[in-house]
Amino acid sequence: MNKIMLAVPVFLMCSYFVNPIQTAEASEHRSAHKASRHSSVAAHKAKQPSDNHQSTVSWYGSEFHGKKTASGQKYDMYAMTAAHKTLPLLSYAKVTNLKNHRSVVVRINDRGSFHGKRDMDLSYAAAKELGIRGLGSVKITPLSSNETLSPLSNNGKASKRG
Template sequence: MKPAYRWLWLVFVSLVLVACSTVKTASAISQTPLKTASKATVKSGAFFQNDGPADHIPVNLDLVPNAVPQDEPLIKAANLPYSALGMNFRPDTSDSPYKVKGKASWYGKQFHGRRTTSGERYDMFAMTAAHPTLPIPSYVKVTNLKNGKTVVVRINDRGPFHRGRILDLSFAAAHRLGFVGQGSASVMVERVWPDAGGEHVAAATAPRAAPIAAAAPKYLQLGAFNKLASAEAMLKKMVDELDQRYDTKLGIVNQQGVYTVRLGPFPSADEVRTAAESLNVENIVMN
């Protein structure tokens, strides 16, 4: 082969290899399997692609505490109607009770560290879960109907998009419930709220009990906008820039037509000032 043709051939092959090595990144909310993907089946279940337990499981996984229900502002962008795998979903942002029996599954290392629908990073060792329509964030008590074990988890993601399943739990939650090896289990899912005497579990037909009045929580205002799109743009920017410990405290509230991006709640004004100093916020506005 002549040198000139050989050089052109090598350039062409290099370009092809570069193109083939370019892949599209995915997030924890993108659970759509590739059409050519196959499942690696184990004796008692199946893992999608490279999903499954972590390569190194913490020795104290049994000691991971339940999520503690808190009053948190809903994340607007995470509660909009959406479609997935040919199905349409409309999140229920009301304070309605929820008590349903069904199959729960879990998701693990393939999604660990990726963004969830809430914008937070998925932590397979935290007490969280994905639900198709419950508010984000909200809390549920999950009971394994086979062994009676229970956990309380925080809903911060969407899924599972499977007609036969009602909940996708974190690896830690599934471990505590005792069905990691089976891949899925029959469970009871009940929505819970914070209450002065501890967690409050609503009956399927009962309205939410009114909480006892407490000191108003404090919030650090990060920005105020006339347009929701502008507030959502700032929220996304803050999620990308802030330390992960602040992810669950970020939210947008509509205050008489003004969309406010705020951080909280904090139990006291002193903690708001501490957060403002760590974030280099000069003009401290509390609400």
């Protein structure tokens, strides 16, 4: 009898903390939250530039030099960086000028552009390398981590294998 009297309060406490209805509702809530999170990730990926998308870019220079970017880094107008609205911070993208076919790889370290319908703001150095003085028409290609290692490992020089 003592064992039953001890078991009843333990059973009641357990049933209070682990209510099957609440557990099922919480499970549904987590599933719905996870599904909405995945759909927002898919929507985010859909906003990223495609390989055939023509983008308008500009550049920013001395007025922002040394100021903090969205990634927390200081903006260096002489570094190969860019600001983009949707590409992940600290990721890389290949930017190709559609007029002269010059390309550079930039690191996305800031958010923007917030002027007009521009898709990206390049650092002064990146814009100069591409031959862009004001607005430019470019193709932006997001790079995977494997793709960024190739151009960075040989400092932009093609390997000379015979």
